[in-house]
Amino acid sequence: xxxxxxxxxxxxxxxxxxxxxxxxxxxxxxxxxxxxxxxxxxxxxxxxxxxxxxxxxxxxxxxxxxxxxxxxxx
Amino acid sequence: xxxxxxxxxxxxxxxxxxxxxxxxxxxxxxxxxxxxxxxxxxxxxxxxxxxxxxxxxxxxxxxxxxxxxxxxxxxxxxxxxxxxxxxxxxxxxxxxxxxxxxxxxxxxxxxxxxxxxxxxxxxxxxxxxxxxxxxxxxxxxxxxxxxxxxxxxxxxxxxxxxxxxxxxxxxxxxxxxxxxxxxxxxxxxxxxxxxxxxxxxxxxxxxxxxxxxxxxxxxxxxxxxxxxxxxxxxxxxxxxxxxxxxxxxxxxxxxxxxxxxxxxxxxxxxxxxxxxxxxxxxxxxxxxxxxxxxxxxxxxxxxxxxxxxxxxxxxxxxxxxxxxxxxxxxxxxxxxxxxxxxxxxxxxxxxxxxxxxxxxxxxxxxxxxxxxxxxxxxxxxxxxxxxxxxxxxxxxxxxxxxxxxxxxxxxxxxxxxxxxxxxxxxxxxxxxxxxxxxxxxxxxxxxxxxxxxxxxxxxxxxxxxxxxxxxxxxxxxxxxxxxxxxxxxxxxxxxxxxxxxxxxxxxxxxxxxxxxxxxxxxxxxxxxxxxxxxxxxxxxxxxxxxxxxxxxxxxxxxxxxxxxxxxxxxxxxxxxxxxxxxxxxxxxxxxxxxxxxxxxxxxxxxxxxxxxxxxxxxxxxxxxxxxxxxxxxxxxxxxxxxxxxxxxxxxxxxxxxxxxxxxxxxxxxxxxxxxxxxxxxxxxxxxxxxxxxxxxxxxxxxxxxxxxxxxxxxxxxxxxxxxxxxxxxxxxxxxxxxxxxxxxxxxxxxxxxxxxxxxxxxxxxxxxxxxxxxxxxxx
Numbered sequence: 140x141x142x143x144x145x146x147x148x149x150x151x152x153x154x155x156x157x158x159x160x161x162x163x164x165x166x167x168x169x170x171x172x173x174x175x176x177x178x179x180x181x182x183x184x185x186x187x188x189x190x191x192x193x194x195x196x197x198x199x200x201x202x203x204x205x206x207x208x209x210x211x212x213x
Numbered sequence: 214x215x216x217x218x219x220x221x222x223x224x225x226x227x228x229x230x231x232x233x234x235x236x237x238x239x240x241x242x243x244x245x246x247x248x249x250x251x252x253x254x255x256x257x258x259x260x261x262x263x264x265x266x267x268x269x270x271x272x273x274x275x276x277x278x279x280x281x282x283x284x285x286x287x288x289x290x291x292x293x294x295x296x297x298x299x300x301x302x303x304x305x306x307x308x309x310x311x312x313x314x315x316x317x318x319x320x321x322x323x324x325x326x327x328x329x330x331x332x333x334x335x336x337x338x339x340x341x342x343x344x345x346x347x348x349x350x351x352x353x354x355x356x357x358x359x360x361x362x363x364x365x366x367x368x369x370x371x372x373x374x375x376x377x378x379x380x381x382x383x384x385x386x387x388x389x390x391x392x393x394x395x396x397x398x399x400x401x402x403x404x405x406x407x408x409x410x411x412x413x414x415x416x417x418x419x420x421x422x423x424x425x426x427x428x429x430x431x432x433x434x435x436x437x438x439x440x441x442x443x444x445x446x447x448x449x450x451x452x453x454x455x456x457x458x459x460x461x462x463x464x465x466x467x468x469x470x471x472x473x474x475x476x477x478x479x480x481x482x483x484x485x486x487x488x489x490x491x492x493x494x495x496x497x498x499x500x501x502x503x504x505x506x507x508x509x510x511x512x513x514x515x516x517x518x519x520x521x522x523x524x525x526x527x528x529x530x531x532x533x534x535x536x537x538x539x540x541x542x543x544x545x546x547x548x549x550x551x552x553x554x555x556x557x558x559x560x561x562x563x564x565x566x567x568x569x570x571x572x573x574x575x576x577x578x579x580x581x582x583x584x585x586x587x588x589x590x591x592x593x594x595x596x597x598x599x600x601x602x603x604x605x606x607x608x609x610x611x612x613x614x615x616x617x618x619x620x621x622x623x624x625x626x627x628x629x630x631x632x633x634x635x636x637x638x639x640x641x642x643x644x645x646x647x648x649x650x651x652x653x654x655x656x657x658x659x660x661x662x663x664x665x666x667x668x669x670x671x672x673x674x675x676x677x678x679x680x681x682x683x684x685x686x687x688x689x690x691x692x693x694x695x696x697x698x699x700x701x702x703x704x705x706x707x708x709x710x711x712x713x714x715x716x717x718x719x720x721x722x723x724x725x726x727x728x729x730x731x732x733x734x735x736x737x738x739x740x741x742x743x744x745x746x747x748x749x750x751x752x753x754x755x756x757x758x759x760x761x762x763x764x765x766x767x768x769x770x771x772x773x774x775x776x777x778x779x780x781x782x783x784x785x786x787x788x789x790x791x792x793x794x795x796x797x798x799x800x801x802x803x804x805x806x807x808x809x810x811x812x813x814x815x816x817x818x819x820x821x822x823x824x825x826x827x828x829x830x831x832x833x834x835x836x837x838x839x840x841x842x843x844x845x846x847x848x849x850x851x852x853x854x855x856x857x858x859x860x861x862x863x864x865x866x867x868x869x870x871x872x873x874x875x876x877x878x879x880x881x882x883x884x885x886x887x888x889x890x891x892x893x894x895x896x897x898x899x900x901x902x903x904x905x906x907x908x909x910x911x912x913x914x915x916x917x918x919x920x921x922x923x924x925x926x927x928x929x930x931x932x933x934x935x936x937x938x939x940x941x942x943x944x945x946x947x948x949x950x951x952x953x954x955x956x957x958x959x960x961x962x963x964x965x966x967x968x969x970x971x972x973x974x975x976x977x978x979x980x981x982x983x984x985x986x987x988x989x990x991x992x
Contacts, residue, residue, distance in 0.1 A: 157472055164438070165716040167475035168287035170325050173468060175479075181505060184514030185612040190505070190719060194324045194479075197501075197719035199608050201615075204716065 141212060143189065143205040146179045151213040153177075161207030170194040176213045228269075228276040229391065230309070234302060234333055235317035236326050237284030238720050240345040242266075243729060244317055244375040245281040248384075272389050280311065286325075286718075288332045289440045300442065306336055307424060307432075313391060314340045320357045320372070321350035323490060327482040331401065334366070335434065337427035339395035341387050342370045348377070354493045362489045367398040376726055400430070401481045404473065406465040410437070410458050418451055437462070438471045501601075501721040508605050518609040521602065522628045528593050530632045530663065533586030535859040541582035542852035548574035548581075550845030563768055567761045572754030579753065579810050580745045580913065583635060587741060590629060590636040591734035599725035604717060617697070618704035620644070623653040627696070630660030631689075634910045638917040639741060648708045651922055652700050655930050658910040659696035659937075661689050664811035668905055671815050675885050676898040684899065688906050695907060695937055706976035707983070741917070748916035749809075756809055772821055777802055790961060791904060791942040792897030792950070799825070800892070800901060810911045815880065822884035822891070829887075900946040907938035940965055 146152055153176045157163050170193050171177070177193035188201045235241040249268025266281040285299035288306065305311070316333050318326035323344075333340060344359055363370040369387040373380030403411065411433040424432055436443050436455060444452060462470045508517055552570035597603045607621030614623050622644050630637035637657045644650045661669075669688055673681040759777040763769050772778045781802035785795050793800050799821035807814040880888070892898045909915075909931060918927035944965055947958040 156468065159469075162291070164287070164289060164291040164471065167472065168289070168328065169716045169718075170328065170479055172476040172479045173472060174476075180502070181509050182511075183509060183608045183611065184511055184518075185609070187612050188608060190509070190608070194322075196322045196325055197721075199604070199717045199719050201611070 141210050143202050143208070143210065146210070148179055148181060151176055151178045152210045153213040154208050155211050156209040158207050158209060162204065163207045166200070166204065166207065169198050171198075171208060228278050229312040230278045230280065231270075231313045231315055231388075232305060232311035233279065233281045233315050233317060234306070234329065235284055236286055236319070236329055236718075238718065239284065239317045239319050239326060240375045241284060241317045242281055243726070244315075244343060244345065244373070245279060246729070246732070247375050247378050247381060249279055270388070272385055275389060275392055277313075277388065279315075280305070286329065288329070288336075289435045289438045291439045291441055303440075304442075306333070306338070307428065310425065310428075311338065313395070314338050315343055316340055317343045317345050317375075319350075320344045320347045321353055321355060323355075323357060324479075324482050324486045327485055328478055330366070331478040331481055332431075334398045335400050335428075335431035337397060337400065337431070339391070339397050340366075340368045341384075341391075341396075342366060342368060343375070343384065344370055344372045345375050347372045348374045348379075351493075353499070356491045356493055358489045358491065362485065365485055365488060368396040376729075401477065403430075403434075404466060404477065406462055407434075407437075407470070407473070410462060414451070414454075414458070418448060434474055438474055499721065504722055505605070505719075508602070509608065514609050518606055521597075521606065522624070525590075525593055525597070525625075526628060526632055529586060529590045529629070529636075531863055533589040533632075535856065535863060536585035537582060538855035538859065539852050540584050541578065542848055542855060544578045544581040545575075546845040546848035546852060548577050550848055554845055563761075564758075567757050568754055571757040571761075573750055575757065576750035576753035577746065580742060580749050583633070583745075583913065584738065584742070586633055587636050587639075588734060588738050590632070590640070591737045592730060594625070594629075594640055595730040595733050596725045599723065599730060601720045601722045604719050607717070608719070617652065617700040618708070619649055619652060619700065623649060626653050626657055627660055630657045630662065632663055634658055634660065634662050634914040635741070635745075635917050638914060638921055639737065641921065651926060652703050652708055654918055654921060655703060655926070655933070656696040656700045658914060658930060658934055659692045659699065659907060661692045661906055662811065662910070664911070665906060668811060668814050669902055671818075671880055672898055672902055675880075675889055676892070676895040684902075688902060691903065691941070692906055695941070699933070699937075702973075702976065706973075706980040709980055709984075744920045745913050745916045748919070749912050752912050753809060756806065760806075772802070772824065773798075777805060781805060788904075790946065791900040791939070792892075792894075792946045793901065794891070794893065794897075797891040797893075804905070804908070807905065808909055808912060810913065811905070814905065818888065819880045819884050822887040823881055825891075826883040826887040896946060896949045900942045900949075903945055904938045904942040907941060908935055909938075910934070940968070 141152060154171050154173055156173050175193060177191045177198075179189060180192050180197060181190040183189070183199075187203075188199045189205065191198045191200060233241045233245055245266060245268065248270050268279045268281075270277045270279050282302040282305055283299060285302045287299075288303040290300055290303065306314070314333050314336070316330050318330060330342060342362070344357055344362070347357065350357060357372070359370045359372045369390065371380055371383045371387050373384060402408075411430050414433045414436070415429050432443060436447065436451075437459060444455070459470050462473075466473045468476070508514060510517075549570045552574050553566055556566050556570065594603075597606075603622070603625070606625065609621065610624045611621035614621055617623075623641070626637040626641045626644075629640055634657055637660065638654050641650050641653045641657070644653060666685070669685050673684050677684045756777070759780070760772060760775055761768065762776060763774055764776050764779065769775045773782075778798070782795075782798040784805075785793060785798045785801045788801060789795075799818060802821060803814045803817040806817040892901070915927050915931060918930055943961060947961040951958045
């Protein structure tokens, strides 16, 4: 298990599931389903939101929302 | 596995309704324009302010109504405050049931775009898939096999480059093919337990939501996913049953039901992509990544962002400013002065002159003067948007704006507001959420616009000779502080919402398509003009009558005796606590005239103080107006000559963007002397400037607000800004003159604190009431 704040830019992680009771519909719609891998491309200049490459496109998500994801190193 | 297709015939003698559905940025609108040509017409979506576009396509013996729906990533929306425009798409597909869906997907990002395709397939409607931007995909080394995708989906798939009109023939052939058969793709199979629950819901509530039977399964899925609108529309008994159903499913499925449904759809997308997409070569390292590394750089990101915003401001005010005098003076010369002259020649009665050229003409002139600045602004915003920078800008400031319940995108309207509040209000349209848009729009009027700067310039010249820049800066700062305070307060009370969860696509950088940019800007401008004219013209007519007639309806020659003058004089005691003495009634009248446009304030002050000055010098009973001379030709010449003059000054503007709007009309020395005397010091003058800064943007801004949100909110905004302005101005004056009347000042402070506490309490109470009713905020 790894938290979104601790992932260095450029590394790849895998979604293993969702925390219960967190808002996730928009994350699901954007393709962050269990089992998918993504790369952390960038962080915004003020440290948040983060930019991910998932399913061949760039997605920006606030860290607060991304905490709904259970992640692990890919 | 080969999907089976259901081919059903349909009567095509009546025009087919075809909906364009796709993700944002998929090229839907480009396709719409290519299909419908210039025959597009714009209609307002009933009840909401987001627009849909409708056009016609006529082919060989076939006619179709094409409807361009707002881009969306998904048809399921859990959140009550979800963006209005993405909800429109889901509602349209559900309630209006178009005959055919054209689903536009980006060939370069097929996997994600197919997710919406899967949801469209669930709707059980005939469908054509347009594989757009195949050129961009092939440049990245991706080849998509359209024929294979067509077989797998069970509906026609057309490869296209909509922006270059490539592939139009195939699309038209596919549309004509609808005459013979309507291809309905077969939906993906569901996991067994999920399928059973869907069936059970349909058995128990056969007339569920009054939707056609073919989309009942799609509705069940969206209910189980937790779609907010659907859940609230369904019978209470079913609503209570949803929780147990989800629990039941969680036992037999690997994960919770919404995750499973999304996962199923994406699994199918991945399967399709694996079958139809061929990677010919390793994709070249895109320059988007490299540009992003610079623009989102830890240290450079924020300065670069500020630079782009500054550039936006300079371009808008600079280039727009070059043409502003031409539009302003040109339309004034024809619509006001020329018209007046023409009516004089035909011996028209006075009231007609005051009503038509001075009312209608002046109103049109006020609105027309906005054209150049607005056009340039819409153009630049459109360029920024299409190039892909807007998404990055939102990313950069997101963290700061979050404290006000806003996202990064709200920053743009605020910056634009320093130029002119009207386009600022309109640019808030790009914000998806109603609450965000409202907070942003309610904050915008406190951004000191260019016209207000003109007033400050005259006042500082008269009252603060050396501290001018400091005074002006402190005024700007006060405006920003009040805006932040307003945003914070509203976020905490009336417009409280869960801090928005946001997942935004970062589109690759693209060169903007000039034709599309021009088309969008012109379209936005036209809508603004029409709406603004409807509000501004009647207001100008009323104001004009009030200046030239008294309450009895008699013509007066001195403004002091007119309805406006008398009203101003009777209103003046209200402003006494901020230091305006009864003898300074012209200041009050100027405030009233400033309702129309801040540009008018200095003109009004000038003419009123001038009249008083003349009166004092010559002891005349009344100063007679100069007879109207045919000045309009001279004014027209001035308008034309302003163009080269401003063009020459353009380089200067880059470094001094605020100088564009520096006062055109300086005050006469006599008037200035009179003004200084009647204000009686710099403290009342500063209090007056504070009031002017905050009190009421102008009729055009309020018109724009009324147009963009529920009219009651624009009433709130007017009341709010008046209250804030009055309180700030009075408190400043009372504190600055504390020594001369301590008790009075203390009581004003106590009163102000009491009012603020009462206000906070009532806002909280209202917010609680609203939360209890839990109604959708229609805006």
